[in-house]
Amino acid sequence: MLDPVVAIDRLRAAFRGPDRHRTLHAKGRFYAGTFTATPEAAALGRAGHLTGEPVPVLVRWSNAGGDAEVPDKAPDIRGMAVKFRLPDGTETDLLGQTARRFPTDSPEEFVAMTEASRKPVLVPLFMLRHPRMAGAMLDGLRSKAVASHASFTQPTYYPIHAYGWRDADDHLSWVRYRFVAQHAGPPSGTYAGRDRLFEEMTARLANGPVRFDVRLLVAGDGDDPHSAVSVWKHARELLGGTIEVTGELPDQDPVVFDPARVVDGIELSDDPILRYRPSAYSESIDRRT
Numbered sequence: 001m002l003d004p005v006v007a008i009d010r011l012r013a014a015f016r017g018p019d020r021h022r023t024l025h026a027k028g029r030f031y032a033g034t035f036t037a038t039p040e041a042a043a044l045g046r047a048g049h050l051t052g053e054p055v056p057v058l059v060r061w062s063n064a065g066g067d068a069e070v071p072d073k074a075p076d077i078r079g080m081a082v083k084f085r086l087p088d089g090t091e092t093d094l095l096g097q098t099a100r101r102f103p104t105d106s107p108e109e110f111v112a113m114t115e116a117s118r119k120p121v122l123v124p125l126f127m128l129r130h131p132r133m134a135g136a137m138l139d140g141l142r143s144k145a146v147a148s149h150a151s152f153t154q155p156t157y158y159p160i161h162a163y164g165w166r167d168a169d170d171h172l173s174w175v176r177y178r179f180v181a182q183h184a185g186p187p188s189g190t191y192a193g194r195d196r197l198f199e200e201m202t203a204r205l206a207n208g209p210v211r212f213d214v215r216l217l218v219a220g221d222g223d224d225p226h227s228a229v230s231v232w233k234h235a236r237e238l239l240g241g242t243i244e245v246t247g248e249l250p251d252q253d254p255v256v257f258d259p260a261r262v263v264d265g266i267e268l269s270d271d272p273i274l275r276y277r278p279s280a281y282s283e284s285i286d287r288r289t
């Protein structure tokens with residue numbers, strides 16, 4: 001497995017970002033809100049944020065690149081990280097980004113793809129050399145996961161990995177997530193500055209909360225939860241709750257969103273990318289704090 005120190009060295013070299021920033025998703029801002037689960041989610045999972053009572057959330061919207069100086073109009077993947085704060089003081093995180101399919105189960109291939117994406121002329125060559133990844137990479141282009149978005153409410157966000165949900169009887173379901181804006185209408189004004197996505201969000205929030213549906217895909221027979229690349233063919237979809245974002249916060253760093261931070265009632269799969277990520281994130285956090 002790729003040494004996380006080497007992974008962070010290579011990703012930082014690709015973007016030449018200064019040490020004090022996140023290695024990826026360097027440019028972002030923090031927002032406050034709540035999450036309220038539906039009765040269907042409460043029936044499926046016993047975790048403390050799924051009772052149906054609103055719990056506070058911390059949201060960070062970001063551009064995926066490792067260079068915080070790039071203007072928002074540059075085509076990129078966007079991130080929406082959400083930290084759920086439970087009444088008992090524990091926390092659990094979901095990190096969504098705009099690609100609905102992840103191209104590989106190998107950290108080495110993810111880092112190589114990120115390096116190649118810094119020189120767009122090399123991307124077709126990379127896909128020829130990694131034909132198993134090409135389908136998901138082309139899907140990302142076709143579905144506008146990588147785009148010059150006009151609002152953070154425009155794309156859908158996918159946390160990719162499956163998490164195990166235990167209900168009150170200890171029955172286990174495997175669940176994937178999607179964050180879908182309820183009002184993904186046109187941008188609220190015209191913004192042309194280098195921070196146009198954040199300016200647009202400020203204007204939108206001045207008119208009231210911004211709401212995202214948390215849609216759940218519950219695995220059916222034969223759907224593999226232990227891989228970031230598996231496509232589920234038998235899943236059922238339901239509304240799991242709503243994230244209501246109410247306002248921007250001052251910088252919260254050094255806050256950490258960790259995809260492996262779970263609470264009682266939520267379990268990690270054996271997905272190799274999910275299992276690898278905390279080691280790479282720790283290395284990145286060491287360098288930015």
Ligand code: HEM
Binds near residue numbers: 021158280
């Ligand atoms: C091997 C695969 C991956 C590697 C090596 C990797 C690496 C990183 C690193 C180093 C950071 C910065 C961490 C920090 O300093 O706090 C980061 C942030 C982030 N990653 Fe990943 N990542 C991977 C896969 C993914 C996947 C599958 C997703 C989405 C499903 C994702 C979504 C995000 C998001 C949203 C952030 C920003 C979090 C924030 O706003 O603080 N990453 N990633």
